[in-house]
Amino acid sequence: MITSSPSPSPSSQPADLWDVFHADRLEVERGLSSSQLRAALAEQRIRDDDLARPAGTTLPWTRIADLPELAETPAAPQQQQQSTTGLVEPETRADEHQHQPEHAPAPTEPAELHPPTLAQADSLALPTLSDLPSREISVAEPGASSASQPLTTTSVTEPTTTATVIPSPPTIQADISPPPPPPPLLPLPMDSAEQRERADRVEMPTVFEDSLDLDFGVEARLDPFGELNVEESWPEEDDEDDDDLLRAEAEAEAAAPLEVKAAAGSIAPSVSELPPDWSADLDLDLDPDLEQVAEVEEAAIEENFTLARSAVRHVEELDLAPMVDVAFQLVLFFLVTASTLVYKTIEVPRPNPDSPPEVVAQGRPKSVEELEKDYILVEIDARGGIQIDHEPIAPELSVLCARLRSARQQTGRTVMLVKADVATKHRSVVLTYDAASEIDMRISLTIPSKVDGEPSG
């Protein structure tokens, strides 16, 4: 619920001094008297779209065109002649304001928003810096004026307040008391005539006294593109808490009184002195730092804005099915081309019948004793019994290996001479071959005398 603000602290500045904000140059000129202001208006150094407020105060900026006492200059006819250029005539504005209540609902419904005038400021208890919130969007004053009332709201006895957020209208209380007048609309710093016209049409009531739901609010904002966006917003449940918060924030943000300098020229305003930029996304609850951050982010977004379609991000995929097929084909090829059968064999010297008889046959001029000097004689009988150097041993591989190794070490003979009977089984002879292979000993064979088919004697 919007309550009336307490009376502001007395200002040390004269009442006829004004601070003027030049909308075209974005500069603030301070300490102008009313006469100086009127003269500047006449000389076109100050336009009707420029903003003004009492010097040394933090009241919301008001368009000079909305201040009749400043606009009523000797050069007023010039301003009226220039109405075609887009300047707003105060008379026409008065008429518009007079007509607007007609379109507006009954006196019980909220009226248009009017900025406070200098005379009103003298009579009314203007809010102090500690009372006013940081936001400067005004809310229409319900029942403050009617169609018969002029533009000025001199008849209003209750002090006007500058609401902080439009979509937070007052709630209904049990004790039926007239709701406080909402603060006036925030004058927008406009440059073009079109924007000025829109500003005139933006004045919409935000509080409906006799509506079924007084919590319903209408928010009108201008987006950056100059389009009017009307949004209906339902306030939060704790409206009273919001008002308390707003009041607390306003008290917490009490700033030092501004130093009024002589109007030697225009002074570049600081960020806190400039009126807030009207934006659809304006969030008056933000801190200045956060506002700057938001602006930077918006600027970054605008820079990165593009309608070009980004390259399709292809994800590298590897289809394994063809690779498996190729692997199978390779396996098949090598199966067909490669030989898969490998025999395990023991290489033996081929018994050459043309070899020296003293090596091949027994009983030749070279005796066995002579052969025994060069070879390790291994004799195998028909039953499979094995003798090494006429010493019988067990027909086992380990025993043969040990005996052959010792014979080689003792005598230095490195070749084994195998003498087997014709009837000896083939596997017994292979056993000796295996033993010789294990100790890496060469093999020599003797052809049995019965090989030629002659019976053994």
Place this chain on the structure above:
Amino acid sequence: MLIQRDSGLNENRDEHIDMTPMVDVVFQLMTFMLFSIQMTGGEEVDLPVAKHGIGVEENIATVVTVREPAKPGESPILALRKDKGEEVAVSLDQVRQEVAGGLAKGRRKVILQADGDLPHGEIMKVAATISELDGVTLHIGVQEPQ
């Protein structure tokens, strides 16, 4: 704001491998093996057991199989393994001729796949016949100990 068309790439794409082509290829391999490899009745020759031995590929050697005769007292059966894997009973002269032919083709090795219970004399007889050819190396076929 980017106006971007959905590339259609689904982040949750299925990465399963389709097994159907793999099964088809496996069936093809099995069919090929069935028609190319003859099923034998197992080793009919009881080769002697040896712990040590060297491997000799079939394509570089002439394999001569020596089996026990059907009836005792008869001469052992000599057989030659052809390229298609078939064994043909041959005489000793044919063995020599086969070895000579293989030697001309570059197969210098001769493998004697002889039964372990055969007399040593019979083996030596074949070995002596094969040894008449120069440049031939003789290998006795063995098997791994079980």
